Amino acid sequence: MTVGPPHPAYSAHPDPAGYLAALRDPGRIPVLGGFGDGFAEAAAQADPATPALPTGGVLVLTPPGSAAAPLGDALAERVGGTFVACAPRELPALDAAADHVVLAALADELSLDLLLEALDATAALRRAGRGEAALGVVSGRSPQELSRLIAKGLGAGLRPPPDHPQLCIAPWGGPQREEVPGLHWVTGADAHAEVVAPLLTGRRHGLVSFAVAGREHALVLADTVVCGAHAARTPGQGPVPDAAPGCAFTGKCFRPGLDAADVIPARAIRADVVLANSCTSWRPGDGLVAADYRLTDAFAWGGAAAFIGAVHRMVPDVRLNRLAHRAAAAGATVGQLGVLLNRQAGGREVPYHLVLGLPWVVPVPGAGPARLADLAALLDRGDSAAEERARARLRQAGRAIRALRELPLAGLLPAEGLPGLDARVGAAVAALKGDPSVLRTDTEGDPVERLLELVAETEYGVALDLHDFGQVSESSLNEVWEDFLETTAVPGGGRCPYCGGPTATVTGRHPAYPELRREVWACHRCGPVLDLPAGAPVRGIRLDCPPVWPSPGTVEVEVTVMAAEGAGEGLPAAVLVQVAKAAARGLVVPEPQRVLLVPGSPVRVRAEVEVGGHAFAHHEHAVRAVVVAGGQVHSAARPVAVRPVE
Numbered sequence: 001m002t003v004g005p006p007h008p009a010y011s012a013h014p015d016p017a018g019y020l021a022a023l024r025d026p027g028r029i030p031v032l033g034g035f036g037d038g039f040a041e042a043a044a045q046a047d048p049a050t051p052a053l054p055t056g057g058v059l060v061l062t063p064p065g066s067a068a069a070p071l072g073d074a075l076a077e078r079v080g081g082t083f084v085a086c087a088p089r090e091l092p093a094l095d096a097a098a099d100h101v102v103l104a105a106l107a108d109e110l111s112l113d114l115l116l117e118a119l120d121a122t123a124a125l126r127r128a129g130r131g132e133a134a135l136g137v138v139s140g141r142s143p144q145e146l147s148r149l150i151a152k153g154l155g156a157g158l159r160p161p162p163d164h165p166q167l168c169i170a171p172w173g174g175p176q177r178e179e180v181p182g183l184h185w186v187t188g189a190d191a192h193a194e195v196v197a198p199l200l201t202g203r204r205h206g207l208v209s210f211a212v213a214g215r216e217h218a219l220v221l222a223d224t225v226v227c228g229a230h231a232a233r234t235p236g237q238g239p240v241p242d243a244a245p246g247c248a249f250t251g252k253c254f255r256p257g258l259d260a261a262d263v264i265p266a267r268a269i270r271a272d273v274v275l276a277n278s279c280t281s282w283r284p285g286d287g288l289v290a291a292d293y294r295l296t297d298a299f300a301w302g303g304a305a306a307f308i309g310a311v312h313r314m315v316p317d318v319r320l321n322r323l324a325h326r327a328a329a330a331g332a333t334v335g336q337l338g339v340l341l342n343r344q345a346g347g348r349e350v351p352y353h354l355v356l357g358l359p360w361v362v363p364v365p366g367a368g369p370a371r372l373a374d375l376a377a378l379l380d381r382g383d384s385a386a387e388e389r390a391r392a393r394l395r396q397a398g399r400a401i402r403a404l405r406e407l408p409l410a411g412l413l414p415a416e417g418l419p420g421l422d423a424r425v426g427a428a429v430a431a432l433k434g435d436p437s438v439l440r441t442d443t444e445g446d447p448v449e450r451l452l453e454l455v456a457e458t459e460y461g462v463a464l465d466l467h468d469f470g471q472v473s474e475s476s477l478n479e480v481w482e483d484f485l486e487t488t489a490v491p492g493g494g495r496c497p498y499c500g501g502p503t504a505t506v507t508g509r510h511p512a513y514p515e516l517r518r519e520v521w522a523c524h525r526c527g528p529v530l531d532l533p534a535g536a537p538v539r540g541i542r543l544d545c546p547p548v549w550p551s552p553g554t555v556e557v558e559v560t561v562m563a564a565e566g567a568g569e570g571l572p573a574a575v576l577v578q579v580a581k582a583a584a585r586g587l588v589v590p591e592p593q594r595v596l597l598v599p600g601s602p603v604r605v606r607a608e609v610e611v612g613g614h615a616f617a618h619h620e621h622a623v624r625a626v627v628v629a630g631g632q633v634h635s636a637a638r639p640v641a642v643r644p645v646e
Helices: 016-024 037-044 069-078 088-093 112-127 143-154 193-202 295-301 318-329 334-345 372-378 384-410 418-432 447-472 477-481
Strands: 010-013 029-032 058-062 082-085 100-106 134-140 164-170 183-187 205-211 213-215 218-220 225-227 271-277 306-310 353-356 486-495 502-509 517-523 527-533 538-544 548-551 553-563 571-579 593-597 603-611 620-629 632-644
Touching: 010 016, 016 029, 016 069, 016 143, 029 143, 058 069, 058 088, 069 082, 069 100, 069 143, 088 112, 100 112, 100 143, 112 134, 112 334, 134 143, 134 334, 143 295, 164 193, 164 318, 183 193, 205 318, 271 318, 295 306, 295 353, 306 334, 318 334, 318 372, 334 353, 334 372, 384 418, 384 447, 384 632, 418 447, 447 571, 447 620, 477 502, 477 517, 477 527, 527 538, 538 620, 538 632, 548 553, 548 603, 553 571, 553 593, 553 620, 571 603, 593 603
Parallel strands: 010 029, 058 082, 058 100, 100 134, 134 353, 164 183, 164 205, 205 271, 271 306, 548 632
Antiparallel strands: 213 218, 218 225, 306 353, 486 502, 502 517, 517 527, 527 632, 538 553, 553 603, 571 593, 571 620, 620 632
């Protein structure tokens, strides 16, 4: 259908010559052929004013031999810019500089290689100080479609203010803080059709962004999709193009239980600019899905003046949406948004976000113009010192969880709650990466610190198990693990800290997991005095108490724990004192105590042991200290004698 909008600047031209002449005139906004349904609303609502020229130099580029070359030349003349017909990779070698770079081509002239070349070339111009070189691609399957996209961009500044400035839809996760005035977030369970559809199709926004899973032809919301089909199509009516999705044949969406008639058409979204932070949302002419169903073509056909999407597969990172909305509120153009998004994404993913439309379109009117150098301050670089500390703390938690998982390999009881810790690790990693798949909330505090708290709880549970074990067993720790590890003994290894006598060093190594090792230093008089795992966060444990205990009576035992260098600041530990087979021999020992270990600062723990009236019957007892830290079990022991009170 041909629609003639009332604004005098707009005009439709049936022939190319008349169209090109009108395109050269800065006061006119022409289209080749008719306006079409999607274009009619934007044009009909135009404010009665003269189209504004872009701020900054413009370079219009077409591939060699492109059918879009006459149009590109006319556009460049209109805005006082430069026109070149060359491969994008040749741009840096030319005497070219511009704040806005337009790549104009028909859809079948575009390839992914050509688009990536254009991104690399404009980045090279920026590095060389030759303008902001913000890229926008104008394309269509025909010169008529290409002209409509250009017209929407030229007339974007004439549109009246939107009903609401900005909208972000991110189905996964919880609420976001309102850091941008005029930005409406729709997240979590709210991102379903009943809420989202009226916002997208009933109210006009300056910038609508999505942080969602997606495909070339759809953005996946909670219970519906934004569909790239250009028109409602009934299965069986008319020819179906090659590479059409299943809905073209069945009338059913790929989402279970969803009819194709119940989706949200991308072409119907009322937004001046749309950002799809989603996999492969921007596709050139060689996509996997037929053009009649691709999001790129749907947004070009609809009312949006510009569309920003990714040509690559990735995990949506909601930081990109936050950045885009902050920058739009500060007056950024869509071309500048594309540059900022690629700078933010670089390193975590390939920086392949592209703008479909004229790069000088401004999503939030009245806020610009802005310089790219000033907008760069909005990039979410994070606090590098704080992030590195978080990474170190996360590695600390990871080492502890791995060590806890290996306890049964040395004959110890398995730690409880490991699956829950694994889930918490995933949440902490997501937060550390900037939360690419879910929206981070602050209701539970720092997820890395919360993970460490849960690791400490698990370690305390291990200490309680060892406390119970010592109540009924006479076995020392090395007597447990020596049944599972192959051992070698070497005379020497220092003097006994209690009697000063000679010692031997016994090393145990797991035959299947050789990196799992333990060492025990055994005094020929006092027995095993120190038992440590390889790479232990604890380098020393000492027991101080009277060598003879009264029965009945109470004895204070002091445990000194020395953390190893590199153990980390504030390493949680559970320390317990036990006496071999305490319950059967009339001794009562307290439950484990929680402490924080700091390298270079010995930590002392005192525990009172109640000695029963019949404890002397066994005469000699082994008093032990067990330290659970970093997911590992450390132990020290010394003998004591018990005698009755006279």
